[in-house]
Amino acid sequence: MTDPKLLSAPLRAWADNILGPLAAVRPLPPGAAPTTVWCLVRGSDNARFHLKTAPSAGAFTRETFAYRHAVPALGPGSAPRLVATSARHLALILTALPGTPLPRARLTEAAQKTVHWRAGMLVAELHQAGRPTTAARREASALLSRLADASTRHIGAAGDQLSAEDRKFVMVLADHLRVLDRLPLGFIHGRGIEAGLRWSGTSRPALQDFDRSRFAPVVVDFVHLAYGLWADRPRVRTAFFDGYGRTLGAEERQALHCLTGLHAVRSLAEGPARADRETGETARTVLDRLRNEVSV
Incomplete structure (x- = not known):
């Protein structure tokens, strides 16, 4: 071999x-x-x-x-x-890009705010790059429904990690996601934005790993950040959107809530296969947090 x-x-x-x-x-x-x-x-x-x-x-x-x-x-x-x-x-x-992957950079919260403000500007430029064809626009508009449909499979794979109340909650998220159809589209990175960023202490971060990039609702690019860093660092989230140039609209906020919950269930489904206890614990925490927030 x-x-x-x-x-x-x-x-x-x-x-x-x-x-x-x-x-x-x-x-x-x-x-x-x-x-x-x-x-x-x-x-x-x-x-x-x-x-x-x-x-x-x-x-x-x-x-x-x-x-x-x-x-x-x-x-x-x-x-x-x-x-x-x-x-x-x-x-x-x-x-080759200089610098360190952002998740491995040891930054104070003040430094994180600066980096994410600059990252917001960078991501805004990416989202505005190019114009989708008619076929690409049609595919982008259908993405949220496909993600919602996949939740049934992830619920089954998560098994007894989800209670009956959890399953009901996730299905509500999925159903709501299917009817959100007025979301801004753009060219997204498609992976975790933070994981794709590199920081070398220069004027702005750099972005790599575009193998999942495509035209899609731009809110999809914010799921990993909402799932992780932003939950504990709301001021970093604010800095990002200051750089991005706008805040999320009402339907985008609802979509992000739903997508974050579906991402948690997917993580629960995939965690045992990776023998990743930390991933499962994080997913459990995210689901509990979402259930305590304003419902969709």
Whole structure:
């Protein structure tokens, strides 16, 4: 069996052809996206690049589209730059970003507010990048219904981690999500925004990992933040939306409430398979919090 940490000979040959002879190749730890990533160092100038192999043709297509048509709107230094792609290998070569993944950066709350204010501006630019085709707009409008439909499967998989009252509550969230149809659409990142951000102490953070990016209701991009950091740091949430340039409308707030609850149930469903007790405890806390908030 081939060691997945080793860059295969065909991929190495392709990278050498694009970049020139490489001085070093090393695998990177898994990040927010389920891709395999290697750091490449070019021999002629020690410039660093990342070679990513996508887990599917769909992920490759989405990320390639994002880097070609949306990411340039973010400006220099705000995201990796696409160097080359290979549909044969489902691979992309990107410039390497400096800095640290934001979840690993040790920041005070004041620093978090500053970073999230700047992140809000960056995400607003992404959401406004490009215009969806008619087909993309139709697919974006149907996304919330698909997420609501998936909740039935997640409730079943969560099993006895959910009480009868929990199941009823989640189904109410799902039903309500299906009728929210006047939500602003945009080009979303699609993964956890915070997990995709890198911070190097410069004027603004940078964003990476676009394999789930697509046109969709922009509120979808805020679920992971509402599920995690914002629950305990409301002033960080306020700073983000100050940078974003607007607050959420009434239907977006309702959608975020519903989507956060459905994300909690999905986490409960997937937690046992990962033997992740902390994930299950967080999901339980989120569900209890939502049930105590104003109902949808």
